[in-house]
Amino acid sequence: MAAASQLTTIFQTFRPNAFSCSNNNNVKIPAIPNLKKQILGVAAGILAASAVAAAAPLEADATRIEYYATVSEPSCELNFVKSGLGYCDVVVGSGEEVPFAQLINVHYTARFADGIVFDSTYKRARPLTMRLGMGKVIKGLDQGILGGGGVPPMQVGGKRKLYIPPNLAYGPEPAGCFSGDCNIPANATLVYDVNFVEIYSGNRKL
Template sequence: MATSALAIATAKPLTHRFSNSKHTSSPSFSCSCSSSTPLPPPNEPKLSFNSKPVAKQCVFNVGVGLLAASLLACSPLEADATRIEYFATVGEPQCELNYAKSGLGYCDVIVGSGVEAPRGELVNIHYTARFADGIVFDSSYKRARPLTMRIGLGKVIKGLDQGILGGEGVPPMLVGGKRRLQIPPNLAYGPEPAGCFSGDCNIPANATLLYDINFVGIYSGNAK
């Protein structure tokens, strides 16, 4: 049984044999890869290619390979993309925290120029929520729309009510303002884990939370 001349095993250098046959209208060459395996009988057909299509195909294959490699190198992994997206929401200038008697830490990155948050009304905020070690666990920016929430009636954790509405020495936020909050466990979720689903909890017990708040505005659907 004859062994193919294209077998891959300690192949010798590629050799080209050009011929100018009077029966062909354009130059052609034949290509064979030789090895220690005996060559096929002379009557066994050989592979022959037109030189121009082969050259074009080689150039095309190299181009496709380079394009694929560049796309792979320039495309970050999903985790990196998420990290970059979140970084854009937490890259605010630093500010020195002040502390209320309740233990809430707060500081204004930007003091707004609009109205105060009305107690019991719906407001729109953008936020990024992190653990004390800086790991982001939630963000309205990822959803590409602000959160609408009712302020001052216990509908959110105490730290957000106090941090946005004000009170106990904390000034109220104004529309257009940006504030950083450090919320201790007693003003967050306390000794119980939160955000649990099927036994997995997003927020561990006794977690200190960091919030970057952007007070977008008063919800337009509030009753007058």
């Protein structure tokens, strides 16, 4: 009787209209009127629910990364230099200064001036390897990380906020375009939270 009662409770839980579970195979299990098929449907529903539960840790990790990518560093008072770049150090690093023309690893979150995130290495769960001083990145990142024009160079372990006006970003042209859709509009002001993780070890092979 106890087993029958539990089965009835489970069936009542999943009964409304249809039980559907999205997974890699897009499985959808409809409610079926006769008792035998109802029992089979409940069993399949339990298996599908178990599969969703097994996937939950991955979804939780993805949510955590997405959340971290949208959280800004603590605010600090920006210093503006002649070029129009604004910067302030949230954390002053204690390691080596960023080297000219060598590869470094940085984490960053990039936003528009209204705070909307358009890119983040945290979402990808790995830092970006970049080379500074060679025109490989936008001018605002070159000056803001490497230093110059009144901006001190960053040191390993440092975290810096950069306010990058359009003339030091992508200017009057949209950027990040694919199939007619552009991630960054023309004349966009960008705000970067930069974390100088390390000097890339592969530089030793150069």
